[in-house]
Amino acid sequence: MDYRRLGDSDLRVSEICLGTWTTFGGSLEEDAALAVVDAAFEHGINFFDTANVYSEGRSEEVLGRALASRPRDTFVVATKVFGEMPNGDRGLSREQVLKQIDESLRRLQLDHVDLYQCHSWDDEVPVEETLGALTEVVDAGKARFIGISNWSGDQIRNAVVLARERGYAKIVSSQPEYSLLHREAEGDVIPASRENGVSQIVYSPLAQGVLSGKYRPGEPWDEGTRAAARGDGFMSRYLGDDMLERVERLRPIAEQLGATMPQLALAWILREPNVASAIVGSSRPEQLRDNAAASGVELDEAALQAIDDVLA
Numbered sequence: 660m661d662y663r664r665l666g667d668s669d670l671r672v673s674e675i676c677l678g679t680w681t682t683f684g685g686s687l688e689e690d691a692a693l694a695v696v697d698a699a700f701e702h703g704i705n706f707f708d709t710a711n712v713y714s715e716g717r718s719e720e721v722l723g724r725a726l727a728s729r730p731r732d733t734f735v736v737a738t739k740v741f742g743e744m745p746n747g748d749r750g751l752s753r754e755q756v757l758k759q760i761d762e763s764l765r766r767l768q769l770d771h772v773d774l775y776q777c778h779s780w781d782d783e784v785p786v787e788e789t790l791g792a793l794t795e796v797v798d799a800g801k802a803r804f805i806g807i808s809n810w811s812g813d814q815i816r817n818a819v820v821l822a823r824e825r826g827y828a829k830i831v832s833s834q835p836e837y838s839l840l841h842r843e844a845e846g847d848v849i850p851a852s853r854e855n856g857v858s859q860i861v862y863s864p865l866a867q868g869v870l871s872g873k874y875r876p877g878e879p880w881d882e883g884t885r886a887a888a889r890g891d892g893f894m895s896r897y898l899g900d901d902m903l904e905r906v907e908r909l910r911p912i913a914e915q916l917g918a919t920m921p922q923l924a925l926a927w928i929l930r931e932p933n934v935a936s937a938i939v940g941s942s943r944p945e946q947l948r949d950n951a952a953a954s955g956v957e958l959d960e961a962a963l964q965a966i967d968d969v970l971a
């Protein structure tokens with residue numbers, strides 16, 4: 660496993676991060692989630708992503724139990740605030756940020772997280788209020804660094820300037836969706852981040868499993884896959900036959916490189932120097948082993964061109 664520096668921070672994170680959305684406290688029994696965390700450490704993954712809102716807080720609780728017996732300096736934990744909790748709490752007001760960090764720390768059984776992220780932009784709260792509250796969180800030692808997710812390039816630029824002018828804690832990471840099937844971040848988010856010491860830690864790098872090549876056009880989805888469980892949700896945009904046929908055309912490129920399909924998709928993400936880590940979900944230790952081995956897979960010019968030709 661190779662490691663990269665997270666933006667202008669001193670955090671060194673594994674190129675593959677384990678994400679816990681839908682799985683921890685959700686589709687996975689606790690023993691299965693603990694086995695995935697064991698596999699993460701075995702394969703050199705030191706970076707874990709969760710959010711207060713995932714499985715109504717249970718994702719943080721399960722991750723907390725999985726990490727409880729490990730030395731604190733062996734892992735980097737990122738969580739998020741914004742989404743609506745079962746009691747109606749939501750958003751990025753000062754009151755919410757200060758309340759939600761304490762609740763996340765309690766569920767995670769930690770005295771600080773390494774990265775505290777705004778899960779989304781909040782139209783209802785001035786960004787100065789949010790950045791001020793996040794700075795209080797950092798000053799109190801409850802988070803080492805702050806990050807954002809699902810913000811536009813302009814929102815990132817504006818917040819970086821405000822932080823510089825007013826002494827707010829620096830934003831070191833951005834968490835957009837980014838994959839071979841969803842390249843929007845290349846337009847503005849990556850350029851804005853590159854200029855400002857902000858790294859990407861990207862979500863759904865396998866398009867929720869579609870880029871693993873396990874869903875074949877015209878064939879039913881296997882039981883036990885995310886598509887079978889929740890394919891009618893926002894995963895459906897990747898499950899049409901047109902999309903699956905394009906994914907099939909990536910298979911010979913992976914074979915030529917001696918890589919698996921997930922490794923091809925993840926190595927393609929990691930070709931971008933502004934990416935610090937690809938956050939993958941994994942429902943089994945074998946999946947995580949496969950995904951972790953993408954670190955170190957090099958894509959040469961011919962492979963990159965062949966990929967662009969398939970997806971053009």
Ligand SMILES: NC(=O)c1ccc[n+]([C@@H]2O[C@H](COP(=O)([O-])OP(=O)(O)OC[C@H]3O[C@@H](n4cnc5c(N)ncnc54)[C@H](OP(=O)(O)O)[C@@H]3O)[C@@H](O)[C@H]2O)c1
Pocket residue numbers: 677678679680681682708709778808809834861862863864865866867868869871873883884885886921938939940941942943945946947949950
């Ligand atoms: N900030 C945000 O708004 C946001 C949004 C979404 C996600 N996230 C973060 O990003 C993380 C990753 O997102 P994601 O779960 O959508 O990512 P993903 O890595 O694109 O998809 C993960 C799913 O794909 C399947 N899979 C993974 N590796 C596989 C392999 N080697 N072979 C076959 N199937 C494989 C598994 O599902 P099955 O085995 O069930 O099929 C797994 O749960 C989340 O856990 C969360 O931490 C953040």
